[in-house]
Amino acid sequence: MSIFKKFFKDNVHDRDPEKESVKEKEKPKYYGTVIPYPNFNxxxxxxxxxxxxxxxxxxxxxxxxxxxxxxxxxxxxxxxxxxxxxxxxxxxxxxxxxxxxxxxxxxxxxMPPAHFDAYLLRKATKRLGTDEEVLIEILATRTNSEIQEIKRVFKQEYKQDLEEVIKEETKGDFMNALLALLSAKRDESTEVDMELARKDAKILFEAAETKGDIDVSTFIDILTTRNGPQLSKTFHHYAAVSDLKLPRALQMELSGDIEDCLIAIVKCAWNTPAFFAEKLHNAMKGHGTCEDTLIRVLVSRSEIDLQKIVEEYRAMYENTVHEDIVNDTKGHYQKVLLGLCGPY
The missing domain is CATH 1.10.220.10 (Annexin)
Known part of the structure; x- marks a missing residue:
């Protein structure tokens, strides 16, 4: 996939998460494009x-x-x-x-954010055929507290536990990965344990090299519990002991929904805004536009990191997200999407 060249520059050794974390601290804390209106009435x-x-x-x-x-x-x-x-x-x-x-x-x-997410998850599991992409996107990118609130709202609104719905609509390793994300047990600190990163890299390498089937449960356990900076350092060490970058190894060993899920988690650990920039690009490239994806991403990230997503989009693709929205949409719908994206 060419997208990995954009995410990883085809060489993870060129990036140093520790140096980048210092730069992050120098940026403003708020990366949303929608801010509270002053003198609100x-x-x-x-x-x-x-x-x-x-x-x-x-x-x-x-x-x-x-x-x-x-x-x-x-x-x-x-x-x-x-x-x-x-x-x-x-x-x-x-x-x-x-x-x-x-x-x-x-x-x-x-809709309040948790209600919007619960609605999207309900829609993804209620229709004929489950929308796995939506399940992966939401559960792989929300914080522990956001996931807990989504589960509460889902139960309140639809009278079912979200975990039970996932068990009914999915199966196997993919189901296990989603349930692990739903458990909301990810380390959300920014601390990096170098020894743990080396250990995890070795464990993942051995799990991928297992004769016969790949040990998916090991990947699920590590990828759904470590924080982003920790996983980034693990990816560095993995590249040092393997001939393949981790996403490529997952592509070769896995297929279907579990492949998509684990690769999405890897992308989000590395660069969440770039993950969403890719989503927006895919929604508008070629013939036709996926309106559901445009609305889902722009609305859900407008008060979180849409500024960063817009910047990543500009860096990753020939056009800006504003230009592609102008080319792919029209009228008042176009106007509201551009408004959510912030100044051009």
Whole structure:
């Protein structure tokens, strides 16, 4: 896969996670593109939205301006005030006046993050055929506390434990990997244990070199519990003892959903924004656009690391994400996506 050349520059020895972690500390702490609106007034915004919804020929521009210039927390306050003052459900009001992709992104922005993730996981497991890509993306990229909150909301909204749904909809090593991610036991510190990195690299190498089938459980255990910097250092040591980089070894030994899952975890450990930049690029390349992926990534990362994703996209591909959105979308839907991406 050519994408590995972009992620790993085809030579992991060229990167030093310890030096890069120092640079990280010099950057601003917030990497989202959507920030809380100053001088926020929920009552005023609710009134403006009501007028925009009830005006002859709904004013989408006003709705978009509020959506992309308010944080999710502020949107929740607007929703509460709107419903208290108008006696109408804001979701149903938008469903009655907005259409197609604009409606989808607007409703996504109105959900609290954990509710949006729970909704996506429900949608991925409820339809005919499980959407494994969505399961992998969400569970491999959320923090321990986010996963715990997703599980709580999923149970509350859909009356089922998410773990039980995963057991019903998946199987084998892939199921085990997802359940390990759902256990939310990843080390989230930034500390690197050099001796552990060498030990893990040796264990992974031996697991990959096992005669017959690869020891997948060992990969799952290490990849789902170590922190990102720790795994990055492990990947360095793995490259020193093996003729193959770890992603290539996984590609050669595995196939199907478990291959996709473990490689996604490796990519996220190395560079999460680049992982999402690739997702956005794949959603827009070639003929047709995967609107679900565009909405999912831009909405879910808009208050986390979308600035970094936009920067990685610029570095990895010929066009910027803004340019590709302009080429692949149109109208008010295009406008709201560009608004989420921040200044060009």
């Amino acid at each position: 929920a009552s005023s915004d609710a009134s403006v939205l009501q007028s925009a919804i009830e005006s002859k020929g709904v004013d989408e521009d006003v709705i978009i301006a509020i959506l992309v210039k308010r944080s999710n927390e502020q949107r929740q306050k607007i929703k509460a005030v709107y419903e208290a003052s108008s006696g109408k459900n804001l979701v149903k009001s938008w469903e009655s006046v907005l259409r197609s992709d604009l409606e989808d992104v607007a409703l996504a922005l109105l």
